[in-house]
Amino acid sequence: MNEMPHYRRLSGILRKQIQSGYYAEGSLLPSEHALCAIHGITRPTVRQALEELVREGLIVKRQGKGSIVRKPLRNIGILAAAGTTSAIGQSFLKTVILQKPQLRPWPEEFPFELPEMEREAGCVYLERLRLVDEVPLFYDINHLPHLGLPRFTQRTFENRSLFEILRRHYGIEIRGGEQKLRALIPGPSVREVLQMKPGQPVLYMERKLTTNREGYHIYSTIWFNSEKHAISGVF
Amino acid sequence: MNEMPHYRRLSGILRKQIQSGYYAEGSLLPSEHALCAIHGITRPTVRQALEELVREGLIVKRQGKGSIVRKPLRNIGILAAAGTTSAIGQSFLKTVILQKPQLRPWPEEFPFELPEMEREAGCVYLERLRLVDEVPLFYDINHLPHLGLPRFTQRTFENRSLFEILRRHYGIEIRGGEQKLRALIPGPSVREVLQMKPGQPVLYMERKLTTNREGYHIYSTIWFNSEKHAISGVF
DNA sequence: CACCTAAACTTGTCTAGACAGGTAAAATAT
DNA sequence: ATATTTTACCTGTCTAGACAAGTTTAGGTG
Numbered sequence: 001m002n003e004m005p006h007y008r009r010l011s012g013i014l015r016k017q018i019q020s021g022y023y024a025e026g027s028l029l030p031s032e033h034a035l036c037a038i039h040g041i042t043r044p045t046v047r048q049a050l051e052e053l054v055r056e057g058l059i060v061k062r063q064g065k066g067s068i069v070r071k072p073l074r075n076i077g078i079l080a081a082a083g084t085t086s087a088i089g090q091s092f093l094k095t096v097i098l099q100k101p102q103l104r105p106w107p108e109e110f111p112f113e114l115p116e117m118e119r120e121a122g123c124v125y126l127e128r129l130r131l132v133d134e135v136p137l138f139y140d141i142n143h144l145p146h147l148g149l150p151r152f153t154q155r156t157f158e159n160r161s162l163f164e165i166l167r168r169h170y171g172i173e174i175r176g177g178e179q180k181l182r183a184l185i186p187g188p189s190v191r192e193v194l195q196m197k198p199g200q201p202v203l204y205m206e207r208k209l210t211t212n213r214e215g216y217h218i219y220s221t222i223w224f225n226s227e228k229h230a231i232s233g234v235f
Numbered sequence: 236m237n238e239m240p241h242y243r244r245l246s247g248i249l250r251k252q253i254q255s256g257y258y259a260e261g262s263l264l265p266s267e268h269a270l271c272a273i274h275g276i277t278r279p280t281v282r283q284a285l286e287e288l289v290r291e292g293l294i295v296k297r298q299g300k301g302s303i304v305r306k307p308l309r310n311i312g313i314l315a316a317a318g319t320t321s322a323i324g325q326s327f328l329k330t331v332i333l334q335k336p337q338l339r340p341w342p343e344e345f346p347f348e349l350p351e352m353e354r355e356a357g358c359v360y361l362e363r364l365r366l367v368d369e370v371p372l373f374y375d376i377n378h379l380p381h382l383g384l385p386r387f388t389q390r391t392f393e394n395r396s397l398f399e400i401l402r403r404h405y406g407i408e409i410r411g412g413e414q415k416l417r418a419l420i421p422g423p424s425v426r427e428v429l430q431m432k433p434g435q436p437v438l439y440m441e442r443k444l445t446t447n448r449e450g451y452h453i454y455s456t457i458w459f460n461s462e463k464h465a466i467s468g469v470f
Numbered sequence: 471c472a473c474c475t476a477a478a479c480t481t482g483t484c485t486a487g488a489c490a491g492g493t494a495a496a497a498t499a500t
Numbered sequence: 501a502t503a504t505t506t507t508a509c510c511t512g513t514c515t516a517g518a519c520a521a522g523t524t525t526a527g528g529t530g
Contacts, residue, residue, distance in 0.1 A: 005482080005483060005484090006483080006484075007483080007484090031509075031510055031511085032510075032511070033509085033510080033511095041484080041485090042484065042485050042486065042487090043485095043486090043487090043511095044279065044483095044484070044485080044486095045483080045484060045485085047511090047512090048483085048484095057413060060445075061510095061511065061512095062449070062492085062493080062510085062511075063491070063492050063493080063510070063511045063512060064491075064492030064493035064494080064509080064510055064511065064512095065492080065493055065494080065509095065510065065511080066493095066509090066510060066511075067510095067511085176469065176470055177469070177470060178292060178467060178468065178469045178470075179467065179468055179470070180465035180466065180467045181416065181438060181461070181465060181466045181467075181468070182438065182461040182465045182466075183418035183419070183436035183437055183438040183439075183459075183461045184418070184436060184461070185434075185435075185436060199420075199434060200420075201418035201419060201420060201436030202418055203416060203417065203418040203438070204418075206465075214297075214522090224418075226416070226417040226418045226419070230415035230416060230417045230441075231415065231416045231417075232413060232414065232415045232416075233413065233414055233416070233468075234411065234412070234413045235411055235412060235413075235414070240512080240513060240514090241513080241514075242513080242514090263480095266479075266480060266481085267480080267481070268479085268480080268481095276514080276515090277514065277515050277516065277517085278481095278515095278516090278517090279513095279514070279515080279516095280513080280514060280515085282481090282482090283513085283514095296481065296482090297480085297481075297522085297523085298480070298481045298482060298521065298522050298523080299479080299480050299481065299482095299521070299522030299523035299524080300479095300480065300481075300522080300523055300524085301479090301480060301481075301523095302480095302481085449492090449493095471530105472529105472530090473528105473529080473530080474527100474528085474529075474530090475526105475527085475528075475529090476525100476526090476527080476528090477524100477525085477526075477527090478523100478524085478525075478526090479522105479523080479524075479525090480521100480522080480523070480524090481520105481521085481522080481523100482519105482520075482521075482522095483518100483519085483520075483521095484517105484518080484519085484520100485516105485517085485518075485519105486515105486516095486517095487514105487515085487516095488513100488514080488515075489512105489513085489514085489515105490511105490512080490513075490514100491510100491511085491512075491513100492509105492510080492511080492512095493508100493509085493510075493511100494507100494508090494509085494510100495506105495507085495508080495509095496505100496506080496507070496508085497504100497505080497506065497507080498503100498504080498505070498506080499502100499503085499504070499505080500501105500502080500503070500504085
């Protein structure tokens with residue numbers, strides 16, 4: 001249904017091939033010229049696709065040599081990735097909904113500045129806990145404006161990406177975003193959710209995601225237990 | 236001396252104009268077409284320049300509207316920026332060299348895997364402390380391979396960007412890199428350097444930067460006191 | 471005046487090449 | 501056989517357009 005741009009289609013194909021191990025670590029992707037021929041598109045379009053993969057850290061390019069497939073990062077690549085589900089192998093990641101989506105007024109104290117439009121629409125509130133190997137890792141609180149999301153509060157989110165549901169059922173795609181990071185000692189409630197010992201620090205993130213809908217943003221607050229896993233990013 | 240690509244030259248010009256306030260927050264940059272005419276280059280080249288600025292969070296693009304200048308982030312944009320000096324207004328940032336560049340063997344325990352070439356070359360070690368408004372904020376340890384860096388240990392780094400010296404005197408440019416982030420409680424020595432109270436957490440980063448020199452990497456370990464400032468990034 | 475439509479302008483995507491510069495393998499000379 | 505040069509191939513940069521799609525503005529219509 002969605003007409004996807006050629007470059008995004010290609011990057012999706014290559015991403016899947018890399019993650020499935022079809023291209024081994026350290027091996028070369030087909031050359032840009034070859035990819036042109038295979039997919040019937042021109043080089044700038046191919047380059048645009050490869051650029052996405054470079055940003056995600058899946059490949060490294062070397063002039064005169066080619067595009068080298070990288071060892072997939074063991075850590076959680078949340079910095080650049082749109083969703084957390086795509087960041088780590090989905091198989092190890094389990095999602096638990098602590099608070100089902102429910103309508104709420106916007107909080108009085110909100111770390112982001114909120115456009116008038118979104119404030120008036122009301123807010124869908126959602127709490128999740130992500131576990132890797134049965135150990136709590138992320139705890140995130142999400143606020144989305146209640147604009148054009150029919151039946152959203154009835155949907156099931158267990159083990160499914162929030163972003164995938166937004167894309168498939170409502171046509172909302174994440175385009176990018178900004179985030180702020182801090183290290184802090186979590187309060188007792190967050191500490192308990194993450195099953196951490198007192199005095200242990202977490203990575204605290206505030207994110208504002210932009211979407212293909214003009215003026216529609218998703219706001220997330222994330223607590224991350226970085227004792228065993230680090231967060232990785234490429235730039 | 237250095238033939239710079241057109242797109243990088245343009246992004247540099249625009250970056251300077253934005254940071255100097257020549258384009259006010261919220262205002263529009265000249266259209267891509269206008270930038271073509273002004274600088275005598277074509278649109279793909281202009282777009283490549285603008286893309287850099289989008290990645291840095293300096294502008295936001297809106298189809299049908301234009302490139303909007305963003306409010307400069309108050310926090311430290313270290314995630315995407317190559318150097319920390321460029322991330323915050325240089326005026327407020329002060330650099331103190333805690334350990335002048337000196338030759339050393341590579342550490343036994345090194346958080347990164349080290350190419351053979353770089354290990355054999357020996358290592359230049361360098362410790363810095365960054366202060367904002369006279370308050371310690373970053374403490375970073377840097378390891379660079381001692382390959383083609385004549386007189387490097389004699390240079391002065393006070394209030395000067397390490398990356399600028401590498402670029403101007405040795406032709407080394409930062410192309411990108413990867414990083415890992417954690418939250419942790421610093422050891423007593425780091426805590427003292429950053430003048431922090433016991434039990435307070437820091438943002439801990441390990442970065443591996445890639446350069447225009449094939450196989451030449453810069454390794455940094457950074458401790459960041461996030462009590463007053465957050466680290467911000469755009470993706 | 472209020473409303474709607476069309477035009478002008480903007481960025482997004484894409485084509486079809488060109489040349490420069492780096493890498494590695496094949497061909498040649500020693 | 502070894503060392504050097506050439507060649508083929510790859511990515512980096514750039515040109516000069518085209519059409520699509522979103523936004524704003526200027527006219528025109530009622």
